Amino acid sequence: MPVDHFCLTCSKTFASINGLNSHARAKRHTANPFFCEECDVSFISNQALQSHTNSTHGYDFAGSDDSEEEEPYCNGCERLFVNMYALNQHLFASPKHNWCFDCSRDFASESSLVQHQNSLAHEDRNFKCPFCNGMFKSPSSIALHIxxxxxxxxxxxxxxxxxxxxxIPNISIKRLTGPMQPPTTHTTYIATEASFNGTKYECFLCTRRFDTLHGLNAHLNSAAHDDEEFRCPKCRREFTLISGFVQHLESRVCGFAKPAQINGYYTNLTDRFSGLLTM
Structure with a gap:
C-alpha cells in the first residue's frame, strides 16, 4: 500500500513531496527517494516502487534505461554485497545493526528497535475524531486532540x-455521583515579567524554568499542575489526563489490556463519550 511521503530519519509523514523535501533540508534528514512522479505517492522501498510502476503504469521501471538498481551497500559497515538478499541477511543477523525493514531505518539499540516496532509508526489512521473529520492512529491520539x-x-x-x-473496572480516582457536572470555573495562572529571575522565567508553583515568558505561560495553562484523576486498575499508576492513561494502556507496560481490546473498547464508547460532551 502506498503511504504518505515520509522522512527516512524520523518517520514523520507529509502530504506532498515538496513538504517532505523542505523538512529534510531544514532538519538535515534523509528524504524518501522512492516516489512515483506520475502519482505523487511514496513507497517504502525501491522494490515496492518498481512493483507499482509495473502494475499501474504498464512499464518495467527496473528495466528502463534511465533507472538504476538499488546498490547492495551497507553504509554503516562501508561494505558492498553481491546482491540485495545478501545485504538484507547482513542487516538482519549483524549485531551492529538494529534494522527496521518496514521503513529502512537503523536504530542505536535493540530496545530502541523494539520500541519503534511497538509504536504507531507503521499503523494506519483508522480512528476518526467524533467531532471532526480528523483521522488518527490511536485512541490516545484522539484524546490528546480533543x-x-x-x-x-x-x-x-x-x-x-x-x-x-x-x-468498569473503575479507573476514576474521584468517583462522581449523580449527573455529570463539568467544572464551570477553573483557576488560570498568568505569569508576568516579574517571573524573570535574571536568567530564566521561573514557575512560581514548581520552580521549573523557561527561556521565554510565552513558554512559562504555556506551562501554566497546561495540565502540569492538575490533580491526578485516573488510576490503572492493574499497576495502580495514576494519570492527570485520560489521554495519558490510554497511552499507558497502548504501551502495554503492565499488560492490563491488549491493543485489540483497547481499540474495540474505544469504538464502543465513542458515541457515548461525544454525547456527554455535547449535552
Missing amino acids: ESGCHTITRHQVTAAVHNMRI
Missing part, C-alpha cells in the same frame, strides 16, 4: 465526561 481544546472543549470537560461514564 483535550487540546481545538473543538472548544476543555480538558476539564473531557475528564468530567470520562468520570461520568462509570467505566
Whole structure:
C-alpha cells in the first residue's frame, strides 16, 4: 500500500513531496527517494516502487534505461554485497545493526528497535475524531486532540465526561455521583515579567524554568499542575489526563489490556463519550 511521503530519519509523514523535501533540508534528514512522479505517492522501498510502476503504469521501471538498481551497500559497515538478499541477511543477523525493514531505518539499540516496532509508526489512521473529520492512529491520539481544546472543549470537560461514564473496572480516582457536572470555573495562572529571575522565567508553583515568558505561560495553562484523576486498575499508576492513561494502556507496560481490546473498547464508547460532551 502506498503511504504518505515520509522522512527516512524520523518517520514523520507529509502530504506532498515538496513538504517532505523542505523538512529534510531544514532538519538535515534523509528524504524518501522512492516516489512515483506520475502519482505523487511514496513507497517504502525501491522494490515496492518498481512493483507499482509495473502494475499501474504498464512499464518495467527496473528495466528502463534511465533507472538504476538499488546498490547492495551497507553504509554503516562501508561494505558492498553481491546482491540485495545478501545485504538484507547482513542487516538482519549483524549485531551492529538494529534494522527496521518496514521503513529502512537503523536504530542505536535493540530496545530502541523494539520500541519503534511497538509504536504507531507503521499503523494506519483508522480512528476518526467524533467531532471532526480528523483521522488518527490511536485512541490516545484522539484524546490528546480533543483535550487540546481545538473543538472548544476543555480538558476539564473531557475528564468530567470520562468520570461520568462509570467505566468498569473503575479507573476514576474521584468517583462522581449523580449527573455529570463539568467544572464551570477553573483557576488560570498568568505569569508576568516579574517571573524573570535574571536568567530564566521561573514557575512560581514548581520552580521549573523557561527561556521565554510565552513558554512559562504555556506551562501554566497546561495540565502540569492538575490533580491526578485516573488510576490503572492493574499497576495502580495514576494519570492527570485520560489521554495519558490510554497511552499507558497502548504501551502495554503492565499488560492490563491488549491493543485489540483497547481499540474495540474505544469504538464502543465513542458515541457515548461525544454525547456527554455535547449535552
